[in-house]
Amino acid sequence: MPLGLLAGLGAALSWGTLDVFSALASRxxxxxxxxxxxxxxxxxxxxxxxxxxxxxxxxDPFVIIGGSLVGLAGAGAYLSYFTGLRIGxxxxxxxxxxxxxxxxxxxxxVFRGESLTLLQAAGATVATVGVILTGVAFDxxxxxxxxxxxxVGFAIVALVLFATMSIGSDIVIDRATWVELLLVSRTVxxxxxxxxxxxxxxxxxxxxxxxxxxxxxxxxxxxxxVVAFVVLAGALDVLGLVAFTFGxxxxxxxxxxxxxxxxxxxxxxxxxxxxxxxxKPVQWIGLAGVLAGMIAIGLPG
Numbered sequence: 504m505p506l507g508l509l510a511g512l513g514a515a516l517s518w519g520t521l522d523v524f525s526a527l528a529s530r531x532x533x534x535x536x537x538x539x540x541x542x543x544x545x546x547x548x549x550x551x552x553x554x555x556x557x558x559x560x561x562x563d564p565f566v567i568i569g570g571s572l573v574g575l576a577g578a579g580a581y582l583s584y585f586t587g588l589r590i591g592x593x594x595x596x597x598x599x600x601x602x603x604x605x606x607x608x609x610x611x612x613v614f615r616g617e618s619l620t621l622l623q624a625a626g627a628t629v630a631t632v633g634v635i636l637t638g639v640a641f642d643x644x645x646x647x648x649x650x651x652x653x654x655v656g657f658a659i660v661a662l663v664l665f666a667t668m669s670i671g672s673d674i675v676i677d678r679a680t681w682v683e684l685l686l687v688s689r690t691v692x693x694x695x696x697x698x699x700x701x702x703x704x705x706x707x708x709x710x711x712x713x714x715x716x717x718x719x720x721x722x723x724x725x726x727x728x729v730v731a732f733v734v735l736a737g738a739l740d741v742l743g744l745v746a747f748t749f750g751x752x753x754x755x756x757x758x759x760x761x762x763x764x765x766x767x768x769x770x771x772x773x774x775x776x777x778x779x780x781x782x783k784p785v786q787w788i789g790l791a792g793v794l795a796g797m798i799a800i801g802l803p804g
Contacts, residue, residue: 678683
């Protein structure tokens with residue numbers, strides 16, 4: 504198995520499991536607190552990794568600026584994604600975000616000059632149609648067609664930002680090691696998330712109230728279980744990022760990005776099998792289309 508594919512699948516397993524913990528925590532204390540907690544845990548772990556490997560903060564302005572932009576995109580992506588997971592349903596939101604792999608393929612061709620075969624282009628098309636079917640619920644007529652959940656809108660924002668983050672990471676990694684990239688991006692990510700949380704709590708509490716509490720009627724208070732969920736999610740996030748950025752150093756962007764996008768498939772299995780969520784038939788068809796399209800993209804031409 505190619506190293507890039509193996510690295511991407513490792514990231515997928517970590518991020519797919521992370522989604523379950525983050526969704527459960529977001530529904531109890533709100534997505535903004537969970538996002539900030541995960542980023543802070545991740546930043547601490549990345550700093551520890553840098554110290555263990557003897558890696559210092561990079562001096563190259565390109566790496567600092569590029570890594571900071573990756574961190575900004577990541578902060579927006581995580582907040583959008585966890586908000587979508589809080590609103591739910593988990594299976595639909597995770598299935599849509601999985602499309603960032605297909606978008607990463609397109610961006611890699613446009614901005615990185617990577618090749619795309621006819622079969623891979625067909626796979627990207629099938630995956631796109633699958634995403635539309637996954638996010639739309641049909642009520643018997645075109646007039647009744649609607650978004651399956653408000654969480655779908657957040658999922659779309661998240662998938663675009665995750666794809667942008669993937670391409671940005673690949674560009675920066677041409678001038679830095681994967682540890683240096685993580686050190687810059689995670690630091691900025693944690694700082695931005697913390698700043699947004701502080702502003703929401705002190706200035707815009709009324710406007711940000713839906714992001715600061717869990718499900719309707721929740722208090723947004725932390726307890727030991729929520730803390731454990733956040734810490735586990737932060738650790739899994741870093742494991743996924745380590746596998747992902749390491750893969751970018753040794754393989755094509757589209758291969759690593761595509762393989763990593765299977766993470767939500769893990770979430771969907773858990774959400775349907777253990778959390779009692781149910782999808783409509785057309786949404787199952789959509790998920791199947793996303794999976795079939797991504798498989799086609801990964802096949803050799």
